Amino acid sequence: MCFYNQKRFSCGDWSWTSFAHRCNYEYRTGETCGMKLVNLTENDASKCRLCEKIETKYRRRSAEVDRLERWKREGATLVASMDRSQTLIKELDKEIYILQREREDKRNTLHR
Template identity: 95%
Template structure:
């Protein structure tokens, strides 16, 4: 039951920050008991690292979809570029899915 400070992001996620003070149960110098309790919560205006990565991937995916639709509208003959763009969109979808799974797994492990 040692006390740590906590950082809460605008997206709802949080992380441990600095060690605040030790509890009475741990008597060894420099050691902590392993249980973490919140000493103080610092509110952060920004989003967490995972949410920022997901937003970045979404923006890149949107730009790629817009580019592909423009090429199709204009009747472009750049079939190789269009295929590459479709492949990139699929890869971005996979990356977004994996990041969202990582975020959900992190949230679910904390609730257990």
Template identity: 80%
Template sequence: MCFYNQKRFACGDFAWTNFAHRCNYEYRTGETCGIRLVNSTDVDANKCRICEKIETKYRRRSAEVERLDRWKREGSTLVASMDRSRKMIWELDQEIVQLQREREDRRNNIGR
């Protein structure tokens, strides 16, 4: 039960930061017991790395959707570009789902 500092992000996620102090259960010099306890928590106003990536993907997706809608509205003959845009939207949706799954897995594995 060694103590570490923790950083809590605005999205609710957290990250371990630096080592604070060693517990009494580990007798070897420089070693930790492997069980992490919170020494102090610093609040960070930013979102975690995964949430920032998800927001970036959502912004890119909305830009592609707007571009595709504009092309449809104008009656554009850029069929290849429209197909490429649809494919990009689908790929962004897949990446967003994967990042959301990664975020949930990370939150569910806190106690393990």
């Protein structure tokens, strides 16, 4: 039951930061007991790493969809580019899904 500081992000996620102080249950010098308790919570206006990655993928996907729609509207003859764009959108969808699952798995394991 050693105490650590915690950082809470604007998205609701959190992470451990610095070690605050040791409890009385560990007698070995320089060791901690292994149980983490919150000493102080620091609020951070930014989002966590996973949320930032997901937002970046969404922006990239949106730009690619806009580009594809513009090419279709203008009647572009660049079929290979349009196919590549559709493939890229599917890949981004998969990456977004994987990141969202990772975020949900992390939240579910911490709330049990």
